[in-house]
Every structure is written in C-alpha cells, then in structure tokens.
Amino acid sequence: MDLLKDFYWRSYKRVKARAPHWKFVIHDSFRFGVQYWSQFMRGCPDIALDTHIYQAWMAPGTRSDYFSNACQQKYTIADMENAVMPVIVGEWSLGTDNCAMWLNGFNDNLPGFPNTQCRLVDCPVHSTYLGEGFPGTPLDITKPIQGPYGTGQSGPAFGKCPVTSDTAFGQDDDVEFARNLNLKKLNAFALGHGWYFWNFKTELGSRWNFLELVRQGAFPKNVSNYHDSDSDDVFAACEKEDRGEFLCAAKRGVHPDDLERGVDYACSGEHVDCSEIDTKFPTLEERADWAFNEFWHAHRHSGATCDFGGAAHLLSTTRVASLEQQQRLHRNTETASSSAVTVIFWSFVGVVAGVVVVVVAGVRIMARHKRRLEYSPLMSVNV
Numbered sequence: 001m002d003l004l005k006d007f008y009w010r011s012y013k014r015v016k017a018r019a020p021h022w023k024f025v026i027h028d029s030f031r032f033g034v035q036y037w038s039q040f041m042r043g044c045p046d047i048a049l050d051t052h053i054y055q056a057w058m059a060p061g062t063r064s065d066y067f068s069n070a071c072q073q074k075y076t077i078a079d080m081e082n083a084v085m086p087v088i089v090g091e092w093s094l095g096t097d098n099c100a101m102w103l104n105g106f107n108d109n110l111p112g113f114p115n116t117q118c119r120l121v122d123c124p125v126h127s128t129y130l131g132e133g134f135p136g137t138p139l140d141i142t143k144p145i146q147g148p149y150g151t152g153q154s155g156p157a158f159g160k161c162p163v164t165s166d167t168a169f170g171q172d173d174d175v176e177f178a179r180n181l182n183l184k185k186l187n188a189f190a191l192g193h194g195w196y197f198w199n200f201k202t203e204l205g206s207r208w209n210f211l212e213l214v215r216q217g218a219f220p221k222n223v224s225n226y227h228d229s230d231s232d233d234v235f236a237a238c239e240k241e242d243r244g245e246f247l248c249a250a251k252r253g254v255h256p257d258d259l260e261r262g263v264d265y266a267c268s269g270e271h272v273d274c275s276e277i278d279t280k281f282p283t284l285e286e287r288a289d290w291a292f293n294e295f296w297h298a299h300r301h302s303g304a305t306c307d308f309g310g311a312a313h314l315l316s317t318t319r320v321a322s323l324e325q326q327q328r329l330h331r332n333t334e335t336a337s338s339s340a341v342t343v344i345f346w347s348f349v350g351v352v353a354g355v356v357v358v359v360v361a362g363v364r365i366m367a368r369h370k371r372r373l374e375y376s377p378l379m380s381v382n383v
C-alpha cells in the first residue's frame with residue numbers, strides 16, 4: 001500500500017502542475033475501506049476514489065443475502081466519503097454469478113467458478129464484433145469448448161453460451177428480481193459521487209447490459225436525477241434492509257469445521273459475548289445461528305456481511321416466521337394425526353375385542369348346549 005500511495009501522490013502533483021483544472025481519480029486496488037485509506041490525501045482538491053462493487057463473485061446465497069449486501073454498501077461508501085475522499089463506483093452490474101463468458105479473461109475463469117448452475121442460450125454464430133475470416137469464426141456449433149484456456153474455462157460449447165442464471169433464487173419473474181436488486185444498489189450508491197454501469201451493451205443476457213435493463217424498466221426513467229416521479233422507488237428500496245429485518249443463520253449441511261471457524265470468528269469480535277454459548281445451545285448449528293446473527297447485527301452498519309466463509313446466509317424474518325408457523329402447523333398436524341390414529345387404533349382394538357368376546361361367548365353357549373344334549377334324560381323312546 002505504501003508503494004501505491006507514493007505513486008498516487010507523485011502522480012497527483014504532476015497532473016495538477018500541468019493541468020490544475022483536471023480531476024484526479026485513483027483506484028482502491030480492491031481494498032475499499034477506511035482502514036486502508038484513512039487520512040490519505042485528505043483535503044486535496046479535485047480527487048476521488050474509484051471502487052468496483054460486484055456481486056458476481058460472492059458465495060451462493062439467498063435472495064436476502066444479495067439484497068442486504070447491496071444495501072449495506074452505503075455504510076462503507078458513507079464512511080469513505082466522510083473520512084477520506086469522494087467515492088465513485090466505477091464498475092458494477094446486476095450479475096449475481098460469473099457465468100457470463102470471459103469475465104476473467106478470454107476463455108478463462110477463476111478456479112472453482114462458476115459455482116452455480118448457469119443458464120445456456122444460443123450463441124451468436126456470426127459475431128457482432130468479429131468480422132469474417134477472424135480465427136474461430138463463424139462459430140462451429142458442432143464442437144465443444146475450444147482452447148486455449150487459462151486457470152479455468154469459460155466459453156461456447158456446441159453452440160450454447162452461458163449467461164447469468166435466472167433461477168438461482170427461485171424467482172418466477174427474473175425481470176422483477178433484477179429491478180428490485182438494481183433499486184437497492186442505486187439506493188446505496190446515491191451516497192457517493194456517481195457510478196458507471198458495466199457494460200453499456202452486451203451480446204448475451206441482460207444483467208451486464210445497461211441498454212437492455214433500461215428497456216426492461218430496471219432503471220428509473222432519469223438515471224441522473226432520482227428526484228422525479230419514481231424517486232421513491234430508489235430511496236425507499238432499502239427500508240427493510242436498513243431496519244435489519246433479517247436473521248443471519250448457519251447454512252444446513254455445511255461441514256462442522258466451517259461452522260466452528262465461523263463461530264470462533266464471530267465470538268472473537270466486539271459486542272458478542274459467547275461466554276455462555278455452550279450451555280445455552282446444545283448443538284453446533286444452534287451455536288452458529290446465535291453467534292452469526294449477533295455478530296452481523298452488531299457490525300452490519302460497518303459493512304459486515306452474513307457470509308462467514310460461505311457457512312452462513314440471511315433469512316428474512318418474514319420467511320423465518322412463516323417457517324416456524326409451518327413447523328408448528330406440521331407439529332399440530334402430526335399431533336392431531338397421531339391422536340386420530342390412536343383413536344382409530346383403540347377403536348379397532350375395541351371392535352376386535354368385542355367380536356372376540358361375542359365369538360367366545362357364542363362358542364361357550366354352543367358347548368354348553370351340546371353338553372346338555374349329551375347328558376339330558378331321554379324324553380321319548382321309539383321301540
């Protein structure tokens with residue numbers, strides 16, 4: 001960081017010496033936080049910090065995870081604006097995974113990505129950008145993905161190209177989901193000094209395509225000024241997230257070691273007292289639920305996320321209440337069903353017992369009648 005800051009400072013002085021009216025924008029080198037930039041160039045005129053805020057490389061989570069993460073960016077942006085310098089969100093999109101091709105380079109991807117099921121669409125056989133005669137064109141739809149590759153793979157295969165999933169959150173209406181996510185991002189970015197959406201246009205998909213998102217109604221009519229007829233959509237977009245109406249809970253099925261590490265991290269932070277956690281909660285998952293939720297609510301305004309190395313996710317309190325109601329209903333149904341089965345069982349036992357009693361009584365009566373016939377005196381004898 002010291003080397004980078006020295007470079008920025010020397011460059012700033014040179015630029016201002018030659019072009020005093022120019023604005024000077026520096027990149028955060030993917031380290032966005034007051035702890036990295038506190039007091040650096042504070043008070044210098046005509047400066048701004050460029051940061052790139054993407055969700056495409058987040059660990060898979062719930063819809064609430066992505067909505068809350070989008071809204072939480074406002075706290076870090078506000079802190080940076082107040083303590084350091086103006087902030088520009090120089091790159092962002094509505095991508096919630098990195099399925100879209102070549103985000104990490106031509107035919108390349110990060111190891112282990114994409115980590116969700118991508119949506120496949122027909123590739124443009126005759127590319128918009130590459131003319132005839134360019135190597136690899138027109139696309140041969142009979143071949144699998146072709147090299148060269150980097151550390152990962154990303155490219156067309158058998159005429160199909162991957163784009164952002166439209167079912168990862170169980171959404172029935174992906175356009176509505178994208179619009180809600182976009183409004184929350186705009187709500188957060190409004191605390192800064194502007195933004196640049198990446199990209200203006202793409203060949204495939206819409207989550208990285210500004211023009212297509214505008215056509216779908218994901219953006220306000222006037223993206224430069226929210227103080228118009230639909231401004232409330234932007235400024236009210238994060239009301240629920242700002243109130244913290246979520247629970248940060250441990251994911252089920254996660255390896256116990258991951259939960260243990262997450263609990264250790266949460267309990268090592270401020271405002272989380274874990275001294276009685278073992279006595280209050282008998283299972284590891286219950287301890288993780290409590291510790292994760294306490295830590296997230298205590299630190300979410302400072303930019304903390306509900307992730308814990310992929311071991312946690314956010315659940316809407318409405319959904320949690322609904323799940324609890326369903327569980328209670330299920331338990332009541334089970335109890336009622338059990339009671340009904342018990343009644344039916346004992347009724348059946350009673351009927352069977354009654355039948356047995358009647359049969360036994362009948363057998364005994366017939367036996368007594370037979371014995372009477374055997375030992376009764378002869379009433380008449382025919383000679």
